[in-house]
Amino acid sequence: MRAPLLALTGLEVAFAGAGGAPVAAVRGVDLALAPGEVLALIGESGSGKSTILLAIAGLLGPGTRVAGSLRLAGIAGDLLAPGAGRRGIAGRRLGMVFQNPAASLNPVLAAGAQVAEVLRVHRGLGRARAAAAAEALLARVGIGDARARAAAFPHQLSGGLMQRVAIAAALAGGPDIVLADEPTTALDATVQAGVVDLLLDLVDRDGLALALVTHDLALAGSVADRVAVLYAGRVVETAPARALATRPAHPYAVALARAAAPAATRGPFAELPPAGPVPAVGCPFAPRCALAVARCRAELPVLAPFGAGAVACFRPGEAR
Ligand SMILES: Nc1ncnc2c1ncn2[C@@H]1O[C@H](COP(=O)(O)OP(=O)(O)O)[C@@H](O)[C@H]1O
Ligand SMILES: [Mg+2]
Known part of the structure; x- marks a missing residue:
């Protein structure tokens, strides 16, 4: 840049x-x-x-x-x-x-x-x-x-x-x-x-x-x-626009993409549970994330390079 x-x-x-x-x-x-x-x-x-x-x-x-x-x-x-x-x-x-x-x-x-x-x-x-x-x-x-x-x-x-x-x-x-x-x-x-x-x-x-x-x-x-991509006041993923559109890596970015896609192609992430309070500890998205594991509830993921961008997630690229 x-x-x-x-x-x-x-x-x-x-x-x-x-x-x-x-x-x-x-x-x-x-x-x-x-x-x-x-x-x-x-x-x-x-x-x-x-x-x-x-x-x-x-x-x-x-x-x-x-x-x-x-x-x-x-x-x-x-x-x-x-x-x-x-x-x-x-x-x-x-x-x-x-x-x-x-x-x-x-x-x-x-x-x-x-x-x-x-x-x-x-x-x-x-x-x-x-x-x-x-x-x-x-x-x-x-x-x-x-x-x-x-x-x-x-x-x-x-x-x-x-x-x-x-x-x-x-x-x-x-x-x-x-x-x-x-x-x-x-x-x-x-x-x-x-x-x-x-x-x-x-x-x-x-x-x-x-x-x-x-x-x-x-x-x-x-x-x-x-x-x-912002979630609860944090950048959870940042990437070149094309990469984010074709291969979002954060489960929340995947959910956004699925929700915007035609109904027939929506996967399980299209329907997020409603947002509740953001937890004081761990990943802010964990309460709504189908992939969340114990670590996600205990530790805050920080942005780290992934693919062409950076993602704050312990399971980047796994959501589909
Ligand atoms: N002037 C304000 N006073 C108190 N809380 C605010 C004020 N403006 C925004 N907020 C709170 O800050 C958070 C972020 O708001 P905002 O930046 O408007 O979000 P967005 O533009 O993404 O919808 C929200 O929880 C909102 O309620
Ligand atoms: Mg606004």
Whole structure:
């Protein structure tokens, strides 16, 4: 791999729980992104995907405990260190795209003005130049008749167009990394592919790195270079996308693949028992795993090289 643009090491995130006790949401996650690389993060709801992106973007709330290290190429120091003064850096280098564009856009700002505001803050452009550059960015993200659309308010735009405006706003700081959290989940099926194609075009043409959170395994397999599978706040498998699609090695990754496959070809792993509490000791997936043995309940498996990737499992490659 080329020198990473982004290197996240040992990320731990804990939210304040009901009684004030911290509740771990992310436990020891390492991720790296190279220029022009697409990394897909997959895993069921609650596995920590959004929390990881928010931690990278520096958008977690003040009561949240965050530990680990985040380095961006060209920036000295660790962005997760206390007092790293990362706000401006994160805003310029990292563009964030959320699931619901209606919630991520300012409802009282016209489309062009949302984008222009970012250009003024992060690039120091004056009003007129920012407005012109915003229009160009709206055209760049595939919005036809950008001049007219720049004057439209979010509620006057379709979901697909709103998401394109949100992507333009995310690009306005001139990022080299885009973090997209289920960017098509809230959109009509007919416009989802267009938004995915736009993100991939940004990767191809502008050399951006993309971290894409998705629960769509087929999408991950078709667009990503690498996939990281999350379970209960940990990466349990990471591999080149093709390897993961054809030969998932962790029983949980096998279960995800089986659940996404046509019914006739589903094996025994398609029907996972429902998730219960994550055990304090041993493999977090053991309670739901048909292959679990005594060691799985006693010892935590850590990521270790397996095949073309790495797997945190004592019986990698055995589930079918
Ligand atoms: N602001 C928050 N306060 C408390 N707990 C949270 C908060 N955000 C997320 N969590 C918890 O952290 C875990 C990971 O959540 P999240 O990152 O949203 O998962 P995903 O995006 O994979 O669905 C979940 O158990 C969730 O309930
Ligand atoms: Mg999420």
